[in-house]
Amino acid sequence: xxxxxxxxxSGLIGSEVCLYFANQGWAIHGIDNNQRAxxxxxxxxxxxxxKRLESKIKGFVHHExxxxxxxxxxxxxxxxxxxxxxxxxxxT
Numbered sequence: 234x235x236x237x238x239x240x241x242x243s244g245l246i247g248s249e250v251c252l253y254f255a256n257q258g259w260a261i262h263g264i265d266n267n268q269r270a271x272x273x274x275x276x277x278x279x280x281x282x283x284k285r286l287e288s289k290i291k292g293f294v295h296h297e298x299x300x301x302x303x304x305x306x307x308x309x310x311x312x313x314x315x316x317x318x319x320x321x322x323x324x325t
Contacts, residue, residue, distance in 0.1 A: 240264045241321035243279035255290040262294045
């Protein structure tokens with residue numbers, strides 16, 4: 234089974250990318266650290282999307298990593314060896 238790593242997986246577009254590829258038979262790994270809740274408060278909280286993905290995608294794996302954490306991201310990529318990465322969220 235192909236593995237997909239999606240950054241920003243709990244966001245609007247990232248979550249739909251996860252669902253689409255899961256329906257195509259891919260194993261889905263999502264990265265999201267819910268920074269929207271910090272910036273926008275409870276109205277920006279994306280945990281409900283994370284829970285939705287966990288309930289709809291069999292075997293969905295959530296990784297709580299900041300995309301700015303280069304060593305953490307590289308370790309995850311090296312351990313997962315995904316077939317593809319969708320960069321939906323980027324922090325400058």
